[in-house]
Amino acid sequence: MITRKEIQRLGELSALEIPPEEEEGLLRDLASLVALADVVAQGGFDGEEPPAECPCSALRKDEVTASLPRDDALRNASARQGEYFSTIPHSAGGETA
Amino acid sequence: MSIRTMHNGLLKKEFSTVEFARAYLRRAEETRSLNAYIHMTPETALDAATRIDRAIAAGSPLSPLAGIPMQLKDNLSTRNILTTCASRMLGDYVPVYDASVWKTLQSCGAVLLGKGNMDEFAMGSSSETSAYGPVRNPWNERHTPGGSSGGGAAAVAAGAAAYALGSDTGGSVRLPASFCGVVGLKPTYGAVSRYGLLAYASSLDQVGPIAQSVEDAAIVFDEIACADPQDSTCHGKREGCAAGLRHPLKGRRIGIAPEFFHGAEEEIRGAIERTLAEMESHGAELVEIKIPHLQEMLSAYYIIACAEAASNLARYDGIRYGQCSTRGVTREERIRFSRSEGFGAEVKRRILLGNYALSSGYYEQYYGNACALRQRAKEIFSQAFASCDVIACPTCPRTAPALGQGALHPADGYAWDICTVPANLAGLPALSQPCGLSHAGLPLGIQWLGRPFDESTLLNVAWHCEQQANFQMLKQEVSDGV
Numbered sequence: 001m002i003t004r005k006e007i008q009r010l011g012e013l014s015a016l017e018i019p020p021e022e023e024e025g026l027l028r029d030l031a032s033l034v035a036l037a038d039v040v041a042q043g044g045f046d047g048e049e050p051p052a053e054c055p056c057s058a059l060r061k062d063e064v065t066a067s068l069p070r071d072d073a074l075r076n077a078s079a080r081q082g083e084y085f086s087t088i089p090h091s092a093g094g095e096t097a
Numbered sequence: 098m099s100i101r102t103m104h105n106g107l108l109k110k111e112f113s114t115v116e117f118a119r120a121y122l123r124r125a126e127e128t129r130s131l132n133a134y135i136h137m138t139p140e141t142a143l144d145a146a147t148r149i150d151r152a153i154a155a156g157s158p159l160s161p162l163a164g165i166p167m168q169l170k171d172n173l174s175t176r177n178i179l180t181t182c183a184s185r186m187l188g189d190y191v192p193v194y195d196a197s198v199w200k201t202l203q204s205c206g207a208v209l210l211g212k213g214n215m216d217e218f219a220m221g222s223s224s225e226t227s228a229y230g231p232v233r234n235p236w237n238e239r240h241t242p243g244g245s246s247g248g249g250a251a252a253v254a255a256g257a258a259a260y261a262l263g264s265d266t267g268g269s270v271r272l273p274a275s276f277c278g279v280v281g282l283k284p285t286y287g288a289v290s291r292y293g294l295l296a297y298a299s300s301l302d303q304v305g306p307i308a309q310s311v312e313d314a315a316i317v318f319d320e321i322a323c324a325d326p327q328d329s330t331c332h333g334k335r336e337g338c339a340a341g342l343r344h345p346l347k348g349r350r351i352g353i354a355p356e357f358f359h360g361a362e363e364e365i366r367g368a369i370e371r372t373l374a375e376m377e378s379h380g381a382e383l384v385e386i387k388i389p390h391l392q393e394m395l396s397a398y399y400i401i402a403c404a405e406a407a408s409n410l411a412r413y414d415g416i417r418y419g420q421c422s423t424r425g426v427t428r429e430e431r432i433r434f435s436r437s438e439g440f441g442a443e444v445k446r447r448i449l450l451g452n453y454a455l456s457s458g459y460y461e462q463y464y465g466n467a468c469a470l471r472q473r474a475k476e477i478f479s480q481a482f483a484s485c486d487v488i489a490c491p492t493c494p495r496t497a498p499a500l501g502q503g504a505l506h507p508a509d510g511y512a513w514d515i516c517t518v519p520a521n522l523a524g525l526p527a528l529s530q531p532c533g534l535s536h537a538g539l540p541l542g543i544q545w546l547g548r549p550f551d552e553s554t555l556l557n558v559a560w561h562c563e564q565q566a567n568f569q570m571l572k573q574e575v576s577d578g579v
Contacts, residue, residue, distance in 0.1 A: 002453075013452045014407065015414075015429070016445055017437040026449070032508040033450050039396035040470055041462045060326040072193035078421030087416050088428050 002030050100165055100259060100313045107153060107164045114146040114153070114164035118208050121166035125210055125257040131233045131242075133252040135171045136179055137211035142166065145208045152206070161316050163206030168258040170246050171212040172219055173304070174293035175199055178209075182295050183227035184217045186413050186420045186439030196293025197325045198262060198304050205320055210258055213248030217441045218410065219269055219297045221245050222513045223498070226443040231500055234276060236539055240497040243273035249307045250277035260308040260317050266297050267398055268492075268517025270305040271529035275492035275542025278531040280559070281307045282314045285549045286524035287332045289318075290325035298405035301398070301521040311530060311560045315339040318552060338553045342560040347380030349558055352485030354388035357516055361494040368533035368541040373489055375565040381558075386481045386488065391515055394474050397467035398518035399511060400454045404464055406444075407451030413439065446507060474522045482548050487558050491516050492529040492542035516544060526552045528559050532566045 004023055007030070011018035018026065070083055079086040098106075106112055122139050149164040169175065172182045174192035181187045195203070202209075216226040224232035224247025232247035234240040235255040242251040246263025250273030253261050263270040265283035274281025282305045289304045296302060306317035315338040324333035351373065358366055377383050415421035415435030422434035440448070454463035481488060493513050502510075520527035525546050532543040543562065547555035 006453075007449075010449045010452050010456070013456065014445075014448045015411075015433045015436050016440070016448065017433055026446070029446055029507050030450060030453070032506065033399070033446070033511075034453070036396055036508050036511060037400050037450070037454060037463055040393055040400060040466045059329050068193065073417075075193055076190055076418035078415055078419075085416055088426070088431055 002027060002034060099310055100161060100308075100316050103165055103259065104159075104161050104163070107149070108159070110153065114149040114208065115143060117164065118142045118146040118166050118210070121210055121258065124255070125252065128235070128255045128257045130238060131235055131251045131255055131257070132214055132230050133232055133248040133255065133257060134168065134211040135181055135183060135214050135227075135229050135248070138178060138209050141178065142208045142210050145203075145206065149206045149208070160205035160320060162202065162320055164208060165259045166208045166210050167202070168210055168213045168249055168252050168261040169199060170215050170249055170261065170263045172215065172264055172295040173199055173262060174295065175209070175212070178212070180212065180295070181228070182218050183215045183229055184439065184441065184444070185228045186436075187418070188228070188420065190418055192293075194293065197290035197327055198321050199293065201321055201323065202262075213246065213252065213261055213263070215248055216245035216443070218295070218406070218444050219245040219264055219266055220406065220443050220447050222268065222272055222510055223500075224248065224273065225500065226441055228441060233500070234497050234539075236278065236497070237537075239499055240539065241276065241500050241502075243276035243493070243497060245269040245273075246307060247273045250274050250279055250281065253277070253279045253307050253309060260306055260313055262304055262317075262321070263307050264294055264297075265303050265305050265521065266301045266402060267521050268514045270307055271492050271517050271527060271542075271544060272513065274307050274529045275531070275544070276497035276540065278540030279307055279309060280311055280314045281305065281529045282318055282552070282556075283520060283527045284318060284322060284334075284552060285526045286521075287330050288322045288334050288526070288550060288552065290323075290328040290331045292325055292327035296409040298402040299409065300405060301402055303521070311528075311556055311563045312339060312342060314528070315342055315556045318556075322552075332550075334552060335550055336553055338556045341553050341557055344557045345380065346376065346558070346561040348382065349380075349487070349554070350382045350384050350485040351376065351558070352384050352386040352481055352488040354386050354481070354488060354490065356388050356391050357490030361491045362496065364535045365491050365494065365496070365541050369489065369491060369543050372532045372543055372562060372566055376562060379561065379565065381561075384485045386485060388477060388481060388488070388519070390470065390473065390477065391519065393470055394519045394522055395512070395515045397470040397474070398514070398522055399450070400463050400467035401471065401522075403447045403451035404454050405451070407448045407455060410440075410444070410448055415439070443507070471522050474519060475524070478519070478523045478525060478546070486547075486554050488546040490544050490546070492544040493517070496535045496537070496539040496541060520546050525549060526555050528555055530559055530563060530566075532562070
């Protein structure tokens with residue numbers, strides 16, 4: 001059973017705001033989706049071994065090739081400072097860095 | 098008009114590529130109420146058409162797709178052309194590179210009419226979660242066209258594109274094809290490059306064509322299914338499929354699993370039974386098989402898809418690209434506000450469910466079991482294909498619902514996918530095609546599942562089915578009666 005506390009924890013893990021007015025609807029929706037997921041959780045498939053092989057069998061040669069030009073990489077940035085992406089600092093404060 | 102007829106008409110100069118492109122652009126404009134396109138690209142289309150007209154005049158050899166007007170789903174990257182994934186998050190995102198499939202189609206001389214509307218980040222089965230409004234079904238605009246590639250299916254059905262490329266993670270090409278009465282092919286996982294496809298669930302996603310006929314789908318598939326060094330899972334295909342369509346049906350074994358028909362509407366069950374009886378009378382052999390655990394496969398699919406979505410969509414932070422909020426004083430707050438403002442409700446629900454399944458204490462119970470079931474699903478299908486060449490089943494247990502129904506209870510909407518997700522879980526090729534009309538005048542779909550990398554047999558059987566179902570004639574009769 002998903003709780004309000006768990007919804008808030010999932011919001012933090014997912015980097016999503018969960019306003020209090022949306023909690024009730026999300027609780028209801030997630031409860032029905034978790035019930036769907038429980039079909040597998042209770043299905044007793046845990047004795048099955050997942051495949052060991054990697055699906056990547058067409059790896060290209062490990063050679064140095066041209067990468068994305070810097071201007072292209074920065075083209076969709078919300079803000080830039082010279083040759084870098086620009087963002088506000090990790091800790092509190094409104095300056096750009 | 099088929100792709101082959103268009104191609105021959107262009108070569109014989111019965112019409113020019115530019116005239117042709119203009120006619121399709123006009124048709125797209127006339128059918129605007131369907132909301133099948135997020136944005137049109139008339140300049141790109143007319144530039145490409147002009148180049149093809151010059152090539153025809155010079156007598157240069159041409160691909161069968163040269164000059165054919167088409168649509169790309171808006172989750173396929175197009176250099177210098179807006180690619181929104183139907184999300185506010187990417188409302189002004191302009192890719193700096195092309196998806197490999199689009200690069201291939203450009204080299205074929207494809208004429209891009211525009212980018213197709215879809216469910217946001219391909220998450221949905223009704224094309225209603227788009228930030229640009231819902232797509233409408235051309236057969237009845239009060240009904241959903243299915244999703245998530247609803248824009249492609251609606252455009253092809255309405256004659257507003259000759260074909261479209263969609264993506265199929267759990268049925269997103271086949272379901273809209275079924276609801277709109279057109280052909281949708283999900284190739285084997287690894288047959289078509291995913292490079293440049295904005296990822297939803299990387300181990301399930303596959304790009305595939307939506308077309309008017311099986312032959313058109315085969316022609317497009319033959320062009321786009323090639324190995325790609327940019328996608329390590331992409332092997333391409335083994336042989337040309339269009340050339341083998343007319344291979345005799347006699348001796349082909351069609352597997353029928355009663356489990357796929359549980360809960361299917363009576364009209365769908367009846368139409369498929371009639372179609373299969375017709376194919377049997379033309380030499381196919383019907384074989385009863387068992388495909389257990391369908392409900393568990395649906396459950397495993399949603400766990401894996403949501404877990405991968407939570408991981409893939411973690412990259413949208415509003416810093417390197419995408420919606421950036423003006424709220425928040427720390428970087429973490431800014432990212433949280435950007436994501437909360439950019440993503441719609443369905444995307445948020447799936448991210449939350451994915452992180453729930455991946456979080457400490459639940460990982461083995463949900464994700465571990467889902468991966469184990471996926472392995473079991475591959476074995477189940479491998480055993481089934483020992484006694485048959487293809488499997489026949491409904492594409493969806495129901496016909497196209499009215500708009501708004503899927504949004505009421507998300508889990509009910511997820512259940513529409515029960516017949517389509519097994520192919521994605523097991524990595525199999527699958528195709529949906531029309532096999533009749535309901536009493537309400539909505540298309541009914543039949544689905545074929547094939548062995549991995551055996552699209553050739555799948556398309557051959559579907560081509561014979563098309564000859565017998567004669568849906569095009571039925572469609573014409575309906576249009577004439579209106």
